[in-house]
Amino acid sequence: GQNIDQPTEMTATEGAIVQINCTYQTSGFNGLFWYQQHAGEAPTFLSYNVLDGLEEKGRFSSFLSRSKGYSYLLLKELQMKDSASYLCAVMDSNYQLIWGAGTKLIIKP
Amino acid sequence: NAGVTQTPKFRVLKTGQSMTLLCAQDMNHEYMYWYRQDPGMGLRLIHYSVGEGTTAKGEVPDGYNVSRLKKQNFLLGLESAAPSQTSVYFCASEAGQGGNEQFFGPGTRLTVL
Numbered sequence: 516g517q518n519i520d521q522p523t524e525m526t527a528t529e530g531a532i533v534q535i536n537c538t539y540q541t542s543g544f545n546g547l548f549w550y551q552q553h554a555g556e557a558p559t560f561l562s563y564n565v566l567d568g569l570e571e572k573g574r575f576s577s578f579l580s581r582s583k584g585y586s587y588l589l590l591k592e593l594q595m596k597d598s599a600s601y602l603c604a605v606m607d608s609n610y611q612l613i614w615g616a617g618t619k620l621i622i623k624p
Numbered sequence: 625n626a627g628v629t630q631t632p633k634f635r636v637l638k639t640g641q642s643m644t645l646l647c648a649q650d651m652n653h654e655y656m657y658w659y660r661q662d663p664g665m666g667l668r669l670i671h672y673s674v675g676e677g678t679t680a681k682g683e684v685p686d687g688y689n690v691s692r693l694k695k696q697n698f699l700l701g702l703e704s705a706a707p708s709q710t711s712v713y714f715c716a717s718e719a720g721q722g723g724n725e726q727f728f729g730p731g732t733r734l735t736v737l
Contacts, residue, residue, distance in 0.1 A: 519666060546723050557714060558667075560725035602666070610721045611682070614666030 517541045519615035521603050526621045527593055535588045535601050535618045543608020549577055549588045550602040552617065558602055561588070590620075598622045626650055630715050630729035637705045637736045645700040645732050647715030655718040656698040657682075657726065658690060660711040667714065673698055674721070705736045 518540045527533040539547070546565040550558040564570055564579035564586065576589040588601055600617040607613055628649045637643060647656065654675050659667040669682030673692040687709060689701045698717075702709060712733050716726040 523664075548725070557728035557730050559728070563723055563725065565723060604666075606722070611669060611672075612667075612726070614668070616664055616666045 517607065517613045519603055519605060519613055521601075521615045521618045523616070524619045524621065526623060529593055529595060529622055529624050531593050532589065532591050533593060533620065535590070535620065537586045537588070537603035537615060539584050539586070539603070539605045539613075539615075541605045541607045541613055544581060545606040545608070545610055547577075547579055547586050548604045548606070548612065549586075550604065552600045552602055554599070561601075593622050595622050595624070628715060628717055628727050628729035630713075630732050632732060633730065634733050635735070637702075637734065639706060639736060641705050642701070642703050643705065644702075645713055645715075645734075647698045647700070647729055648696055649717040649727070650696065651717060651719070651727065652695070653717035653719050653727075654695075655721060656692065657716040657718070658688070658698065658700045659714045659716065660684065661714060661731075662711050670700065670713075707736045710734060710736045
């Protein structure tokens, strides 16, 4: 079966750095996405990785290791507005997205 | 540019009633999707469309039907609602397959009593 695993909840302090991990087992791989979802709102796109390595975009970075079936999202200089759920999704061999349940990130002042 | 819009935003149904959720996008995207989101679970694909006049089943299609008569609209129908269909429904659109971000509508919160 196909499976995406990520922690249910994490807590971090404003101004700090947090790493949200995602491991996956899917039938085929055509890329991995990270989305942000604030409570009661729609998911919004953060990043896409299809090759191994680190992609940096401002305060957010995303890393992929295809051989390990592993990715992480790194958030630096945390702000209160970063309190949200972070969704990991893998595009399988049929080009359909398989979604993890999301990691709820709580930022404390 | 409204992006992706969904109507209604909220709805309460009784078991056995029917309804249609409307999704509209103004980005000229070919691909459109209907997902449901339940607590503790990832988004699950109900149905999708790769272009006007086409539809296909996703992971959880039972109890739902869809139509894509116009490129900009994607309708999701519940013929006979059941309490198990209580969920938040998201529509999304995408320019093309593979590596493109999906743009999501604001969601419809449906409760079936």
